Structures are given as structure tokens and as C-alpha cells.
Amino acid sequence: MDIREAVGDQFLLVRNQMVENDRERNANREALTALRKKAKTTKTRIPSPFNSMMKDAHGSSTKALVQEVCSTCGSHDSTEPTWMMLPGTDIFAAVPFHVVHTMLEKHEKRMEFESKKLQSLLKEKTLLLSELGALADSVPPSVIRSLITLKDKPSVQ
Numbered sequence: 001m002d003i004r005e006a007v008g009d010q011f012l013l014v015r016n017q018m019v020e021n022d023r024e025r026n027a028n029r030e031a032l033t034a035l036r037k038k039a040k041t042t043k044t045r046i047p048s049p050f051n052s053m054m055k056d057a058h059g060s061s062t063k064a065l066v067q068e069v070c071s072t073c074g075s076h077d078s079t080e081p082t083w084m085m086l087p088g089t090d091i092f093a094a095v096p097f098h099v100v101h102t103m104l105e106k107h108e109k110r111m112e113f114e115s116k117k118l119q120s121l122l123k124e125k126t127l128l129l130s131e132l133g134a135l136a137d138s139v140p141p142s143v144i145r146s147l148i149t150l151k152d153k154p155s156v157q
Contacts, residue, residue, distance in 0.1 A: 011125040018118045039076035072101045
């Protein structure tokens with residue numbers, strides 16, 4: 001097997017992993033959106049710093065004047081049993097609402113990190129293929145580099 005073929009195979013493997021990661025990230029986002037919709041909250045809702053200040057100002061009393069609220073749970077019952085499939089299994093379990101969205105948010109962060117790693121690896125394989133001349137017949141290396149550079153710039157949503 002030629003080195004260009006081996007790098008090409010690695011490129012395709014990374015690209016397929018990126019597609020699978022994107023599918024999983026989309027499913028995760030849909031689940032989080034459904035939970036926020038159920039709790040009637042949004043991702044941008046942030047508890048007021050007033051809550052913490054009021055706790056400090058109240059003094060030594062153990063009861064807070066204002067209760068801090070989770071930005072996802074809001075006023076929704078955070079202990080409400082919510083069905084979810086346990087990660088890595090085919091088993092469903094009733095888990096408290098707050099635990100479910102917390103697990104999904106942590107998983108979202110891990111998948112975002114994984115996505116960035118895969119993008120870097122894909123860039124590396126693309127540049128290597130370009131340098132090996134595997135793409136020289138169809139796309140000049142300068143065009144490939146410029147496309148990769150454009151991928152790094154943040155998009156406006």
C-alpha cells in the first residue's frame with residue numbers, strides 16, 4: 001500500500017468519526033433543548049448574582065433569603081424522575097431531572113473537545129496528503145491551505 005493511500009484511508013476514517021461525533025452532538029443538543037423546553041428555561045438564562053449577595057448580607061442565618069436556581073431547571077422540580085438511556089448501555093432508568101441535564105451538559109463538553117481534536121487531525125491529514133502530492137492533480141496546495149484556514153475562523157450564528 002502506497003503511503004498516500006494509507007494517509008487517505010486515515011483521512012477517511014477521521015472524517016467518518018467526525019460525522020458520527022456530529023450526529024451524537026446533535027442528539028445531545030436535542031435532548032438538552034427538550035429538557036429546557038419542559039422546564040421552560042433557556043440556555044442563556046443565568047441565575048442573578050443578587051441571590052449570592054443576599055445570602056452573604058443576611059448574616060449567620062442558615063436559611064437563605066433567596067434560593068439560587070439552576071439555569072436549566074429553573075422553577076421546575078429538579079427531583080422529578082426523568083427517563084434516560086444510561087450511557088454505553090441499552091438500559092433506561094428514571095433519573096432526577098437535574099442529574100439528567102447535568103450529565104448531558106458534561107457529555108456535550110466532552111464531545112466538543114473530541115470534535116476539536118478530530119478537526120485538528122483532519123487538517124493534519126489534509127496537509128499531509130497535499131504535501132505528498134495526492135491532491136496535486138485536482139486541487140493546488142495553496143487552495144487547500146486557504147480552505148483549512150477558513151475553517152478555523154469562528155462563524156457567526
